Amino acid sequence: MNIEQQDFYTQAILSMSALVGLASFLMLGQGRLLRLIFVFAIQGLLLTLSTAVAAYSLHNPHLYISAGLTLVLKVLFIPWMLRRQVLAMAMHRDVEALQNKTLVMLGGAGLTVFSYYVLHPVVQTASTVMVNALAVSLSVVLLGMLLMISHRQAVAHVVGFMSIENGLFFAAIVATNGMPMVVELGVAFDVLVAAILFGIFFLHIRTSIDSLDVDRLNRLNEVDQ
Protein backbone atom coordinates (compact mmCIF):
# COMPACT_ATOMS: atom_id res chain seq x y z
CA MET A 1 0.00 0.00 0.00
CA ASN A 2 1.43 3.39 -0.96
CA ILE A 3 1.49 6.26 1.47
CA GLU A 4 -1.18 8.18 -0.48
CA GLN A 5 -3.67 5.42 0.27
CA GLN A 6 -2.98 5.41 4.01
CA ASP A 7 -5.19 7.36 6.38
CA PHE A 8 -4.12 10.59 8.01
CA TYR A 9 -3.12 8.90 11.28
CA THR A 10 -0.67 6.59 9.54
CA GLN A 11 0.89 9.42 7.56
CA ALA A 12 1.25 11.57 10.67
CA ILE A 13 2.78 8.73 12.71
CA LEU A 14 5.23 7.92 9.92
CA SER A 15 6.31 11.57 9.65
CA MET A 16 6.70 11.79 13.41
CA SER A 17 8.72 8.60 13.55
CA ALA A 18 11.10 9.93 10.91
CA LEU A 19 11.58 13.13 12.92
CA VAL A 20 12.02 11.24 16.21
CA GLY A 21 14.73 9.16 14.57
CA LEU A 22 16.40 12.30 13.24
CA ALA A 23 16.35 13.84 16.73
CA SER A 24 18.15 10.77 18.06
CA PHE A 25 20.84 11.12 15.43
CA LEU A 26 21.23 14.82 16.23
CA MET A 27 21.72 13.97 19.89
CA LEU A 28 24.33 11.39 19.00
CA GLY A 29 26.50 13.91 17.19
CA GLN A 30 26.06 16.75 19.67
CA GLY A 31 29.08 17.82 21.71
CA ARG A 32 27.53 20.69 23.64
CA LEU A 33 25.44 19.78 26.66
CA LEU A 34 22.88 22.59 26.41
CA ARG A 35 22.16 21.79 22.77
CA LEU A 36 21.92 18.12 23.61
CA ILE A 37 19.28 18.93 26.21
CA PHE A 38 17.47 21.18 23.72
CA VAL A 39 17.29 18.43 21.10
CA PHE A 40 16.06 16.07 23.81
CA ALA A 41 13.24 18.51 24.58
CA ILE A 42 12.38 18.64 20.87
CA GLN A 43 12.17 14.86 20.79
CA GLY A 44 9.82 15.03 23.77
CA LEU A 45 7.70 17.56 21.89
CA LEU A 46 7.49 15.21 18.90
CA LEU A 47 6.36 12.42 21.24
CA THR A 48 3.71 14.72 22.69
CA LEU A 49 2.47 15.56 19.21
CA SER A 50 2.28 11.93 18.14
CA THR A 51 0.43 11.00 21.32
CA ALA A 52 -2.03 13.81 20.69
CA VAL A 53 -2.50 12.67 17.08
CA ALA A 54 -3.12 9.12 18.30
CA ALA A 55 -5.62 10.40 20.86
CA TYR A 56 -7.41 12.42 18.20
CA SER A 57 -7.59 9.80 15.48
CA LEU A 58 -8.25 6.78 17.67
CA HIS A 59 -10.83 8.63 19.81
CA ASN A 60 -8.97 7.67 22.91
CA PRO A 61 -9.34 10.62 25.29
CA HIS A 62 -7.13 9.27 28.04
CA LEU A 63 -4.19 9.58 25.65
CA TYR A 64 -4.58 13.36 25.93
CA ILE A 65 -3.65 13.05 29.60
CA SER A 66 -0.62 11.02 28.60
CA ALA A 67 0.32 13.67 26.03
CA GLY A 68 -0.01 16.35 28.69
CA LEU A 69 2.19 14.36 31.07
CA THR A 70 4.82 13.96 28.36
CA LEU A 71 4.70 17.66 27.66
CA VAL A 72 5.11 18.64 31.26
CA LEU A 73 7.77 16.07 32.12
CA LYS A 74 9.89 15.53 29.04
CA VAL A 75 9.58 18.88 27.31
CA LEU A 76 9.52 21.23 30.27
CA PHE A 77 10.53 19.78 33.62
CA ILE A 78 13.43 17.39 32.90
CA PRO A 79 15.15 19.62 30.31
CA TRP A 80 14.72 22.59 32.65
CA MET A 81 16.22 20.65 35.56
CA LEU A 82 19.15 19.33 33.51
CA ARG A 83 19.77 22.76 32.09
CA ARG A 84 19.79 24.31 35.52
CA GLN A 85 22.30 21.74 36.75
CA VAL A 86 24.56 22.24 33.74
CA LEU A 87 24.49 25.98 34.29
CA ALA A 88 25.04 25.62 38.03
CA MET A 89 28.08 23.42 37.49
CA ALA A 90 29.35 25.79 34.75
CA MET A 91 29.69 23.02 32.19
CA HIS A 92 27.84 24.83 29.41
CA ARG A 93 31.04 26.18 27.90
CA ASP A 94 32.79 22.80 27.64
CA VAL A 95 32.68 21.24 24.24
CA GLU A 96 32.94 17.53 24.65
CA ALA A 97 35.42 16.12 22.19
CA LEU A 98 33.65 13.06 20.90
CA GLN A 99 36.11 10.32 20.13
CA ASN A 100 35.69 9.30 16.55
CA LYS A 101 32.47 11.09 15.76
CA THR A 102 32.25 9.70 12.22
CA LEU A 103 32.58 6.14 13.46
CA VAL A 104 29.86 6.72 16.05
CA MET A 105 27.52 8.14 13.41
CA LEU A 106 28.22 5.22 11.10
CA GLY A 107 27.56 2.91 14.01
CA GLY A 108 24.24 4.69 14.52
CA ALA A 109 23.30 4.16 10.88
CA GLY A 110 24.27 0.50 11.24
CA LEU A 111 22.06 0.17 14.32
CA THR A 112 19.11 1.61 12.39
CA VAL A 113 19.56 -0.90 9.61
CA PHE A 114 19.97 -3.63 12.21
CA SER A 115 16.67 -2.75 13.89
CA TYR A 116 14.91 -2.97 10.53
CA TYR A 117 16.57 -6.30 9.92
CA VAL A 118 15.48 -7.64 13.30
CA LEU A 119 11.92 -6.38 13.21
CA HIS A 120 11.06 -7.10 9.62
CA PRO A 121 10.39 -10.83 10.04
CA VAL A 122 8.62 -10.29 13.39
CA VAL A 123 5.96 -7.86 12.26
CA GLN A 124 5.90 -8.62 8.58
CA THR A 125 2.25 -9.47 8.64
CA ALA A 126 1.26 -6.25 10.39
CA SER A 127 0.64 -2.94 8.68
CA THR A 128 3.36 -0.75 7.13
CA VAL A 129 3.15 1.75 9.92
CA MET A 130 3.87 -0.96 12.48
CA VAL A 131 7.04 -2.18 10.81
CA ASN A 132 8.41 1.30 10.19
CA ALA A 133 7.44 2.95 13.44
CA LEU A 134 8.55 -0.01 15.54
CA ALA A 135 11.85 -0.19 13.71
CA VAL A 136 12.40 3.51 14.29
CA SER A 137 11.58 3.22 17.98
CA LEU A 138 13.90 0.25 18.38
CA SER A 139 16.63 2.23 16.68
CA VAL A 140 15.93 5.16 19.02
CA VAL A 141 16.47 2.78 21.96
CA LEU A 142 19.73 1.48 20.47
CA LEU A 143 20.91 4.99 19.57
CA GLY A 144 20.25 6.07 23.15
CA MET A 145 22.51 3.26 24.33
CA LEU A 146 25.17 4.27 21.81
CA LEU A 147 24.88 7.84 23.10
CA MET A 148 25.56 6.62 26.62
CA ILE A 149 28.58 4.65 25.45
CA SER A 150 30.11 7.34 23.29
CA HIS A 151 29.72 10.40 25.53
CA ARG A 152 31.75 10.92 28.64
CA GLN A 153 29.74 13.48 30.58
CA ALA A 154 27.29 12.09 33.13
CA VAL A 155 24.63 14.57 31.96
CA ALA A 156 24.84 13.15 28.45
CA HIS A 157 24.35 9.68 29.93
CA VAL A 158 21.16 10.81 31.59
CA VAL A 159 19.90 12.29 28.32
CA GLY A 160 20.74 9.01 26.58
CA PHE A 161 18.83 7.07 29.22
CA MET A 162 15.81 9.33 28.87
CA SER A 163 15.87 9.00 25.08
CA ILE A 164 15.83 5.21 25.48
CA GLU A 165 12.65 5.74 27.45
CA ASN A 166 11.37 7.98 24.64
CA GLY A 167 11.88 5.16 22.16
CA LEU A 168 9.99 2.69 24.33
CA PHE A 169 7.18 5.19 24.82
CA PHE A 170 6.87 5.77 21.09
CA ALA A 171 6.75 2.03 20.46
CA ALA A 172 4.03 1.70 23.09
CA ILE A 173 1.86 4.37 21.49
CA VAL A 174 2.21 2.96 18.01
CA ALA A 175 1.91 -0.72 18.82
CA THR A 176 -0.82 -0.73 21.43
CA ASN A 177 -2.78 2.39 20.50
CA GLY A 178 -2.24 3.62 24.03
CA MET A 179 -1.39 1.62 27.12
CA PRO A 180 -3.70 1.45 30.14
CA MET A 181 -3.65 4.66 32.13
CA VAL A 182 -2.14 3.01 35.21
CA VAL A 183 0.92 1.87 33.28
CA GLU A 184 1.42 5.29 31.75
CA LEU A 185 1.14 7.06 35.06
CA GLY A 186 3.60 4.60 36.57
CA VAL A 187 6.11 5.10 33.78
CA ALA A 188 5.82 8.88 33.97
CA PHE A 189 6.35 8.78 37.70
CA ASP A 190 9.36 6.47 37.29
CA VAL A 191 10.94 8.89 34.85
CA LEU A 192 10.40 11.75 37.24
CA VAL A 193 11.95 9.84 40.14
CA ALA A 194 14.86 8.77 37.93
CA ALA A 195 15.49 12.38 36.91
CA ILE A 196 15.58 13.51 40.51
CA LEU A 197 17.81 10.62 41.55
CA PHE A 198 20.21 11.44 38.73
CA GLY A 199 20.40 14.98 40.04
CA ILE A 200 21.51 13.66 43.42
CA PHE A 201 24.01 11.35 41.73
CA PHE A 202 25.49 14.29 39.87
CA LEU A 203 26.18 16.00 43.17
CA HIS A 204 27.79 12.89 44.60
CA ILE A 205 30.00 12.23 41.60
CA ARG A 206 31.00 15.85 41.56
CA THR A 207 31.90 16.01 45.23
CA SER A 208 33.94 12.82 45.04
CA ILE A 209 35.89 13.28 41.78
CA ASP A 210 35.35 17.00 41.20
CA SER A 211 34.09 16.46 37.65
CA LEU A 212 31.22 14.83 35.83
CA ASP A 213 33.51 13.14 33.32
CA VAL A 214 32.80 9.48 33.98
CA ASP A 215 36.05 8.36 32.37
CA ARG A 216 37.74 9.57 35.52
CA LEU A 217 35.72 7.06 37.53
CA ASN A 218 38.03 4.35 36.12
CA ARG A 219 40.85 5.54 38.32
CA LEU A 220 40.80 4.88 42.00
CA ASN A 221 41.51 7.93 44.08
CA GLU A 222 43.59 6.14 46.72
CA VAL A 223 45.82 4.39 44.22
CA ASP A 224 46.47 7.47 42.13
CA GLN A 225 47.36 9.73 44.95
Place this chain on the structure above:
Amino acid sequence: MSWLLAIVQTLLFMALSPLLAGWLKWCKCHLQNRRAPSLLQPYRDLLKLTRKQPVVAEHASWIFTRAPYIIFSATVLAASVVPLIAVDLPTAASADVIVMVAFFGAARFFLALAGLDIGTAFGGMGSSREMTISSLAEPAMLMAIFTLTMTASTTNLSFAIEHVLNEGLVLRPSFVFALFALILVTIAETGRIPVDNPATHLELTMIHEAMILEYSGRHLALIEWASQVKLMLYGVLIANIFFPWGIAQSFSGAALGYGLLAIVGKLAVLALILALSETLFAKMRLFRVQEYLSFAYLLGLLGMLSHIILEAAR
Protein backbone atom coordinates in the same frame (compact mmCIF):
# COMPACT_ATOMS: atom_id res chain seq x y z
CA MET B 1 -1.96 31.74 -25.08
CA SER B 2 0.15 29.57 -22.91
CA TRP B 3 3.38 30.98 -24.37
CA LEU B 4 2.08 34.47 -23.64
CA LEU B 5 1.40 33.38 -20.09
CA ALA B 6 4.91 31.97 -19.76
CA ILE B 7 6.39 35.28 -20.88
CA VAL B 8 4.11 37.26 -18.57
CA GLN B 9 5.10 34.96 -15.72
CA THR B 10 8.81 35.51 -16.34
CA LEU B 11 8.22 39.27 -16.53
CA LEU B 12 6.36 39.05 -13.22
CA PHE B 13 9.40 37.31 -11.75
CA MET B 14 11.59 40.20 -12.85
CA ALA B 15 9.13 42.86 -11.75
CA LEU B 16 8.27 41.45 -8.34
CA SER B 17 11.73 40.39 -7.17
CA PRO B 18 12.91 43.88 -6.08
CA LEU B 19 9.64 44.23 -4.18
CA LEU B 20 10.39 40.99 -2.33
CA ALA B 21 13.85 42.29 -1.45
CA GLY B 22 12.29 45.54 -0.24
CA TRP B 23 9.73 43.69 1.86
CA LEU B 24 12.48 41.52 3.37
CA LYS B 25 14.47 44.61 4.29
CA TRP B 26 11.34 46.28 5.68
CA CYS B 27 10.56 43.29 7.95
CA LYS B 28 14.16 43.07 9.10
CA CYS B 29 14.37 46.77 9.94
CA HIS B 30 11.17 46.62 11.97
CA LEU B 31 12.34 43.54 13.83
CA GLN B 32 15.59 45.29 14.72
CA ASN B 33 13.97 48.57 15.83
CA ARG B 34 15.34 50.53 12.90
CA ARG B 35 13.55 52.87 10.54
CA ALA B 36 12.71 50.95 7.39
CA PRO B 37 13.32 52.27 3.89
CA SER B 38 10.31 52.37 1.59
CA LEU B 39 9.22 49.13 -0.03
CA LEU B 40 10.09 50.63 -3.40
CA GLN B 41 13.68 51.47 -2.43
CA PRO B 42 15.22 48.52 -4.38
CA TYR B 43 13.51 49.81 -7.56
CA ARG B 44 14.93 53.26 -6.96
CA ASP B 45 18.39 51.83 -6.35
CA LEU B 46 18.27 49.83 -9.58
CA LEU B 47 17.06 52.88 -11.50
CA LYS B 48 19.78 55.06 -10.02
CA LEU B 49 22.46 52.52 -10.88
CA THR B 50 21.30 52.15 -14.48
CA ARG B 51 21.57 55.93 -14.96
CA LYS B 52 25.15 56.05 -13.73
CA GLN B 53 28.12 55.52 -15.96
CA PRO B 54 29.83 52.20 -15.24
CA VAL B 55 33.49 52.48 -14.32
CA VAL B 56 35.57 49.61 -15.63
CA ALA B 57 39.06 48.87 -14.44
CA GLU B 58 41.91 49.31 -16.88
CA HIS B 59 42.92 45.66 -16.88
CA ALA B 60 39.43 44.26 -17.23
CA SER B 61 38.97 41.85 -20.14
CA TRP B 62 35.78 41.30 -22.12
CA ILE B 63 34.61 38.77 -19.51
CA PHE B 64 34.20 41.52 -16.95
CA THR B 65 31.87 43.62 -19.08
CA ARG B 66 29.91 40.70 -20.57
CA ALA B 67 29.42 38.75 -17.35
CA PRO B 68 26.55 40.84 -15.90
CA TYR B 69 24.46 40.27 -19.03
CA ILE B 70 25.18 36.54 -19.06
CA ILE B 71 24.42 36.23 -15.33
CA PHE B 72 21.19 38.14 -15.62
CA SER B 73 19.92 36.26 -18.66
CA ALA B 74 20.83 32.86 -17.21
CA THR B 75 18.95 33.71 -14.01
CA VAL B 76 15.91 34.91 -15.93
CA LEU B 77 15.95 31.76 -18.08
CA ALA B 78 16.07 29.69 -14.90
CA ALA B 79 13.10 31.68 -13.60
CA SER B 80 11.13 30.93 -16.75
CA VAL B 81 11.22 27.21 -15.92
CA VAL B 82 9.61 27.62 -12.51
CA PRO B 83 5.80 27.80 -12.32
CA LEU B 84 4.89 31.02 -10.54
CA ILE B 85 1.14 31.56 -10.79
CA ALA B 86 0.11 28.69 -13.05
CA VAL B 87 1.30 25.15 -13.65
CA ASP B 88 1.42 23.60 -17.11
CA LEU B 89 3.90 25.99 -18.69
CA PRO B 90 5.08 25.45 -22.27
CA THR B 91 8.66 26.16 -21.14
CA ALA B 92 8.35 23.20 -18.81
CA ALA B 93 8.21 20.88 -21.80
CA SER B 94 11.68 21.90 -22.92
CA ALA B 95 13.46 22.32 -19.58
CA ASP B 96 13.23 20.48 -16.29
CA VAL B 97 14.63 21.12 -12.85
CA ILE B 98 18.12 19.87 -13.71
CA VAL B 99 18.31 22.45 -16.50
CA MET B 100 17.33 25.07 -13.95
CA VAL B 101 20.20 24.06 -11.66
CA ALA B 102 22.51 24.12 -14.69
CA PHE B 103 21.45 27.71 -15.47
CA PHE B 104 22.38 28.64 -11.92
CA GLY B 105 25.70 26.88 -12.39
CA ALA B 106 26.40 28.85 -15.56
CA ALA B 107 25.54 32.15 -13.86
CA ARG B 108 27.77 31.29 -10.94
CA PHE B 109 30.63 30.27 -13.22
CA PHE B 110 30.62 33.65 -14.94
CA LEU B 111 30.26 35.52 -11.66
CA ALA B 112 33.31 33.72 -10.28
CA LEU B 113 35.26 34.40 -13.50
CA ALA B 114 34.34 38.08 -13.31
CA GLY B 115 35.53 38.18 -9.70
CA LEU B 116 38.88 36.72 -10.77
CA ASP B 117 39.16 38.80 -13.93
CA ILE B 118 40.18 42.12 -12.37
CA GLY B 119 42.90 40.48 -10.34
CA THR B 120 42.12 42.13 -7.01
CA ALA B 121 42.70 40.08 -3.86
CA PHE B 122 39.12 40.39 -2.63
CA GLY B 123 37.57 39.35 -5.94
CA GLY B 124 39.62 36.17 -6.09
CA MET B 125 38.90 35.40 -2.45
CA GLY B 126 35.16 35.88 -3.00
CA SER B 127 35.21 33.63 -6.07
CA SER B 128 37.04 30.88 -4.27
CA ARG B 129 34.63 31.04 -1.33
CA GLU B 130 31.58 31.11 -3.57
CA MET B 131 32.79 28.04 -5.45
CA THR B 132 33.54 26.17 -2.21
CA ILE B 133 30.07 26.84 -0.86
CA SER B 134 28.24 26.11 -4.09
CA SER B 135 30.07 22.84 -4.64
CA LEU B 136 28.60 21.71 -1.32
CA ALA B 137 25.20 23.34 -1.71
CA GLU B 138 24.41 22.08 -5.18
CA PRO B 139 24.32 18.34 -4.33
CA ALA B 140 22.20 19.10 -1.27
CA MET B 141 19.73 21.02 -3.41
CA LEU B 142 19.60 18.30 -6.03
CA MET B 143 19.02 15.69 -3.31
CA ALA B 144 16.09 17.69 -1.93
CA ILE B 145 14.59 18.12 -5.38
CA PHE B 146 15.13 14.50 -6.34
CA THR B 147 12.96 13.55 -3.37
CA LEU B 148 10.13 15.46 -4.98
CA THR B 149 10.84 14.12 -8.44
CA MET B 150 10.97 10.53 -7.19
CA THR B 151 7.56 10.98 -5.61
CA ALA B 152 6.07 12.50 -8.74
CA SER B 153 8.23 10.27 -11.00
CA THR B 154 9.12 13.21 -13.24
CA THR B 155 11.91 15.79 -13.13
CA ASN B 156 9.62 18.34 -14.70
CA LEU B 157 8.61 20.99 -12.19
CA SER B 158 5.20 21.71 -13.72
CA PHE B 159 4.12 18.10 -13.72
CA ALA B 160 5.61 17.46 -10.30
CA ILE B 161 3.69 20.36 -8.75
CA GLU B 162 0.53 19.22 -10.50
CA HIS B 163 1.07 15.73 -9.07
CA VAL B 164 1.41 17.11 -5.54
CA LEU B 165 -1.72 19.22 -6.07
CA ASN B 166 -3.84 16.38 -7.36
CA GLU B 167 -2.81 14.12 -4.51
CA GLY B 168 -4.33 16.43 -1.93
CA LEU B 169 -2.98 16.67 1.59
CA VAL B 170 -0.59 13.77 2.13
CA LEU B 171 1.83 13.96 5.03
CA ARG B 172 5.10 12.60 3.74
CA PRO B 173 8.14 12.18 5.99
CA SER B 174 10.38 12.62 2.96
CA PHE B 175 8.88 16.02 2.17
CA VAL B 176 9.52 17.25 5.69
CA PHE B 177 13.22 16.44 5.33
CA ALA B 178 13.39 17.82 1.80
CA LEU B 179 11.72 21.06 2.93
CA PHE B 180 14.29 21.61 5.68
CA ALA B 181 17.14 20.75 3.32
CA LEU B 182 15.87 23.15 0.68
CA ILE B 183 15.48 25.96 3.23
CA LEU B 184 19.07 25.49 4.41
CA VAL B 185 20.33 25.43 0.82
CA THR B 186 18.31 28.53 -0.04
CA ILE B 187 19.94 30.46 2.78
CA ALA B 188 23.39 29.37 1.64
CA GLU B 189 22.83 29.91 -2.08
CA THR B 190 21.26 33.34 -1.83
CA GLY B 191 23.91 34.52 0.61
CA ARG B 192 21.69 35.23 3.59
CA ILE B 193 22.80 35.59 7.16
CA PRO B 194 24.17 32.46 8.79
CA VAL B 195 26.33 31.88 5.70
CA ASP B 196 26.96 35.33 4.21
CA ASN B 197 25.87 38.80 5.21
CA PRO B 198 24.37 40.71 2.26
CA ALA B 199 24.64 44.06 4.01
CA THR B 200 28.25 43.77 5.17
CA HIS B 201 30.86 46.46 4.61
CA LEU B 202 33.76 44.39 5.88
CA GLU B 203 35.58 42.93 2.89
CA LEU B 204 37.17 40.07 4.79
CA THR B 205 33.83 38.46 5.62
CA MET B 206 32.26 38.97 2.20
CA ILE B 207 31.44 36.14 -0.15
CA HIS B 208 29.00 37.33 -2.78
CA GLU B 209 29.78 41.01 -2.29
CA ALA B 210 33.53 40.45 -2.62
CA MET B 211 33.12 39.21 -6.18
CA ILE B 212 31.14 42.24 -7.30
CA LEU B 213 33.18 44.90 -5.46
CA GLU B 214 34.57 46.27 -8.73
CA TYR B 215 31.23 46.57 -10.48
CA SER B 216 29.38 49.84 -10.81
CA GLY B 217 26.60 51.45 -12.82
CA ARG B 218 24.31 49.30 -14.94
CA HIS B 219 26.57 46.24 -14.54
CA LEU B 220 26.06 46.34 -10.80
CA ALA B 221 22.33 46.94 -11.31
CA LEU B 222 22.04 43.80 -13.44
CA ILE B 223 23.94 41.66 -10.94
CA GLU B 224 21.91 42.97 -8.02
CA TRP B 225 18.69 42.38 -9.94
CA ALA B 226 19.80 38.86 -10.84
CA SER B 227 20.46 38.04 -7.20
CA GLN B 228 17.03 39.41 -6.26
CA VAL B 229 15.43 37.22 -8.94
CA LYS B 230 17.40 34.27 -7.56
CA LEU B 231 16.16 34.89 -4.03
CA MET B 232 12.58 35.07 -5.26
CA LEU B 233 13.08 31.95 -7.37
CA TYR B 234 14.17 29.90 -4.38
CA GLY B 235 11.24 31.27 -2.39
CA VAL B 236 8.84 30.27 -5.17
CA LEU B 237 10.41 26.81 -5.33
CA ILE B 238 9.81 26.25 -1.62
CA ALA B 239 6.32 27.74 -1.72
CA ASN B 240 5.10 25.97 -4.83
CA ILE B 241 6.65 22.55 -4.30
CA PHE B 242 5.70 22.05 -0.69
CA PHE B 243 2.62 24.27 -0.40
CA PRO B 244 1.27 24.38 -3.96
CA TRP B 245 -2.31 25.18 -2.97
CA GLY B 246 -3.70 28.20 -4.77
CA ILE B 247 -1.62 27.93 -7.93
CA ALA B 248 -3.74 28.22 -11.09
CA GLN B 249 -4.42 24.99 -12.96
CA SER B 250 -6.46 26.60 -15.69
CA PHE B 251 -5.88 29.76 -17.70
CA SER B 252 -9.03 31.61 -16.65
CA GLY B 253 -8.68 35.13 -15.32
CA ALA B 254 -10.06 34.36 -11.88
CA ALA B 255 -7.76 31.35 -11.36
CA LEU B 256 -4.71 33.35 -12.46
CA GLY B 257 -5.59 36.26 -10.21
CA TYR B 258 -6.08 33.88 -7.32
CA GLY B 259 -2.76 32.22 -8.13
CA LEU B 260 -0.98 35.58 -8.12
CA LEU B 261 -2.55 36.48 -4.79
CA ALA B 262 -1.61 33.11 -3.31
CA ILE B 263 2.03 33.28 -4.35
CA VAL B 264 2.40 36.87 -3.13
CA GLY B 265 0.97 35.85 0.24
CA LYS B 266 3.21 32.78 0.49
CA LEU B 267 6.33 34.74 -0.44
CA ALA B 268 5.46 37.47 2.08
CA VAL B 269 5.21 34.86 4.84
CA LEU B 270 8.45 33.16 3.76
CA ALA B 271 10.29 36.49 3.71
CA LEU B 272 8.98 37.25 7.17
CA ILE B 273 10.36 33.92 8.43
CA LEU B 274 13.70 34.63 6.73
CA ALA B 275 13.86 38.10 8.30
CA LEU B 276 13.11 36.58 11.70
CA SER B 277 15.86 33.97 11.37
CA GLU B 278 18.30 36.63 10.14
CA THR B 279 17.54 38.67 13.23
CA LEU B 280 17.87 35.74 15.61
CA PHE B 281 21.06 34.14 14.29
CA ALA B 282 24.55 35.51 13.93
CA LYS B 283 26.74 34.89 10.93
CA MET B 284 28.77 31.75 11.40
CA ARG B 285 32.47 31.31 10.86
CA LEU B 286 33.42 30.47 7.30
CA PHE B 287 34.83 27.10 8.29
CA ARG B 288 31.55 26.10 9.90
CA VAL B 289 29.74 26.50 6.59
CA GLN B 290 30.74 23.08 5.31
CA GLU B 291 29.30 21.53 8.47
CA TYR B 292 26.05 23.43 7.89
CA LEU B 293 25.87 22.36 4.26
CA SER B 294 26.71 18.75 4.98
CA PHE B 295 23.80 18.81 7.43
CA ALA B 296 21.62 20.07 4.58
CA TYR B 297 22.92 17.24 2.40
CA LEU B 298 22.24 14.75 5.18
CA LEU B 299 18.65 16.01 5.43
CA GLY B 300 18.21 15.65 1.68
CA LEU B 301 19.64 12.15 1.80
CA LEU B 302 17.37 11.25 4.71
CA GLY B 303 14.42 12.54 2.71
CA MET B 304 15.34 10.24 -0.13
CA LEU B 305 15.88 7.29 2.22
CA SER B 306 12.60 7.83 4.01
CA HIS B 307 10.91 7.98 0.64
CA ILE B 308 12.30 4.54 -0.10
CA ILE B 309 11.93 3.00 3.36
CA LEU B 310 8.90 4.61 4.97
CA GLU B 311 6.69 5.31 1.98
CA ALA B 312 7.36 2.34 -0.22
CA ALA B 313 4.59 0.02 -1.21
CA ARG B 314 4.75 -3.29 0.57
